[in-house]
Amino acid sequence: MKQQRRDVLKYTAVFGLMACAGLITSAQAEEWNKAAFEGKSLDEVFRALGTGTPEKSSTVVMNAPDIAENGAVVPVGISTTLKAQQMAILVEKNPSTLAAQFFIPAGTETFMTTRIKMAQTSNVYALVKADGKWTMAVKEIKVTLGGCGG
């Protein structure tokens, strides 16, 4: 009987924890910055993210190709020597400018890579927020649709 009660207690604790975890994820999902992701221009996204006008800096490095033969899969990476808490990738000529943003807790390296879609040749902006200040790197990536490499 006692054993049973202990089991019940144990399960309650586990379910409690799971519920907590569930709550946390749903709270985070709500934080998804709708205004920023629906921004149609650099200015709109800058405003929605509250970046002000980010300064160009050589401390932010964007790892991306000069020419992307397939606009559907363009590898883009950001790395920086700054203590970044937040990073974002913006594509100027995409229907929605903001492609993605990343939150970097302490203990995680300021480095990431992902793959984005590009509608056409465009400037790509890598934004980094460190110590409350935004800095950026800009690079033009040429997209050659049709795959003829022109």
Added chain:
Amino acid sequence: MGDPMRIRATETNGVVDVKILMKHDMESGQRKDAAGKLIPAWFITTVTVKAQGKDVFEADFGSAISKDPFLNFKYKGAKGDKLQVSWVDTRGDKRSDEATVS
């Protein structure tokens, strides 16, 4: 519930390199089907990665992330760390997978 993710995590000199490949169509809402009708947007919005129960990375995606999204990042960790990767998409669909650092 989508298909399982592929997660690879390896540790070198106290730094864990995590690569995640999610299986998702990431429909941007810009494409048209054969009948010329717009295919509604449907993409992953948030990805969270926990190591040993602690947040190590969070990504918010827009519609411009490629089909079958790929993520690579590094954090300070150790072999044997338990990773939990979860995503949520615009339809409220969720998926969570686990991996162990090797």
